[in-house]
Amino acid sequence: MPDNNKPLFSRPVLTLVMFFCILAIWVLNLASSNSKLPSPNIETWTTTSGIPVIWLKQSEWKNSNKLEVRFSFHSNTNNTTLVQTTFAILMSDSLSLSTATINQRLEPLAARASSYYDHENQVIGLTLSNEPQYLQPTLSLITNWLSQPAFKQRTFDTWQHQKQINTSAQSNRELTVYSNTVFSNTTSKQNSQTVADLSLIQVSDFYQDLQHSAGTIFVVGDLSTEAKQTLEVALNTISQNFQLSQSITEPDQNTKASSIALATEGQYLWQTKSAMALAPISSIQEWLSLQIWGADLVSTLNQQEHIDFVQLALTLSQHQPWTEWNIQYANHFTEKAKSNTSNNIMDAISFTSIEKVPSANDEVAFELLFNSFKTQLEQQVQSPTWWSYIATQVTHENSQLTIEEFVNDYKQAVDNFTIEEYQTALKQLLKPSSYQEIQVYQ
Known part of the structure; x- marks a missing residue:
């Protein structure tokens, strides 16, 4: 007779079953924690004038007609007034024999132009359709525009007049976080040169200088073989006068000592404008850290009753x-009202210190912000526009973080990111001694 008391599984078998159950649970947890972040493929070539082209493509874009093209430049100028004026006129009616702006001309072709600049980089951007009926006429128009833009005197005069009116209506408030660089929130004053000091000849000369300071051309989106050939021809023509930028001496890294300026005297605090230097980004983990730090800053300050809104x-x-x-503070916010609020109030300077950043000292707060960021990121990475932003405004050629490194490693960095890495990155990135603040009263 069978022994009914005999166990169904022997101890070694039971141990093996339990091991596989634990392994299955571990695998499921690991899979659920992994983010859905595709890594684009990269193809490169060089224009006939020697300008490198980097093309980012991925299978998810096969059914999308959206194409992004970015021309990056590295003009060694600290005259932001001149850069701003040049781009403003370029984006206006700079086509020969035309009173329409470039975007008015591009709109019927399902395309648009844009520009970006900071104190080190300049970018001309194009968003266009890769469909044959739109691509060819768009590239023909763009080629004529960028090869020989028409900087018109009347357009320059109008821009100059408008800027002078706007500037005269504002206080001249500047924030300086580096010893050799001035950042202005309300004016374009730099090196004592204003819009009134500029001439159209300077604008035209700067555009030529820009062409001789070319970096990389980025192409993001799907292209058929025929469309790629069409684009290559256009880029060769557009860049025929381009020259690669020469190596630029690294700017002085000394930061300016902290100070507070009272811009306008009054009874009620209306605004604070804050700025702080950062260490150059050297890894994806540091980029991730700034995203979480920024989200924490905006979210925490926006939750306080005496603040209307925060922009970062x-x-x-x-x-x-x-x-x-x-x-931007609530109406009638005085120092007395501030002292009567919660002792946990966080002011503008709070987020310069890692000891006061909530997400750096509370793992629950960190996880909430990081999970929210990952959810948003999974949507953003589907867009060619987002990748063109990463290529031109986050990563840099010949730097510690290039677009190639970002593409290859960002998913793993996101999946394995920890609060310890976050804390380490913030200690490296934030430079509290450079903090500048302007208080505006009314």
Whole structure:
């Protein structure tokens, strides 16, 4: 007769079953924690004038007609007034024999142009359709525009007049976080040169200088073989007068000592404008850390009753990155009202110190912000526009973090990111001694 008391499985078998169950649970947990982040493929070539082209493509874009093209430049100028004016006129009616702006001309072709600049980089951007009926006429128009832009005197005069009116209506408030670089929130004053000091000849000459300071051309999106050949021809023509930028001496890294300026005297605090230098980004973990730090800053300050809203901007240039945040206060916010609020109140300067950053000292707060960031990131990475931003404003050629490194490693960095890495990165990135603040009263 069978022994009914005999166990169904022997001890070694039971141990093996338990091992595989634990392994299955571990694998499921690991899979669920992994983010859905595709890594684009990279193809490179060089224009006939020697300018490198980097093309980012991925299978998810096969059914998308959106194409992004970015021309990056590294003009060694500290005259932001001249850069701003040149781009403003270029984006206006700079086509010969035309009173329409470039975007008015591009709109029927499902395309648009844009520009970006900071104190180290300049970018001309194009968003266009890769469909044959749009691509060819768009590239033909763009080629004529960028090869020989028409900088018109009447356009320059109008721009100059408008800027003078706007500037005269504002206080001249400047924030200096590096010893050799001035960042202005409300004016374009730099090196004592204003819009009124410029001439159209300077604008035209700067555009030529820009062409001789070319970096990389980035192409992001899907291209058929025929469309790629069409684009290659256009890029060769557009860049025929381009020259690669020469090596630029690394700017002085000395930061300016902390100070507070009272911009306008009054009874009620209306705004604070803050700026702080950052260390150059050298890894994806440091980029991730700034995203979480920025989200924490905006979220925490926005939750306080005496604040109406907060705006944050990161300028992640290669040598002198910096950040600024503007706080708009509620009506009739006085120092007395501030003292009567919670003792846990966080002011503009709080986020310069890692000891006061909530997400750096509370793992639950960190996880909430990081999970929210990952959810947003999974949507952002589907867009060619987001990748063109990463290519031109986060990563840099010949730096410690290139677009190739970002593409290859960002998913693993996100999947394995920890609060310890976050804390380490913030200690490296934040430069509290450079903090500048302007208080505006009314």
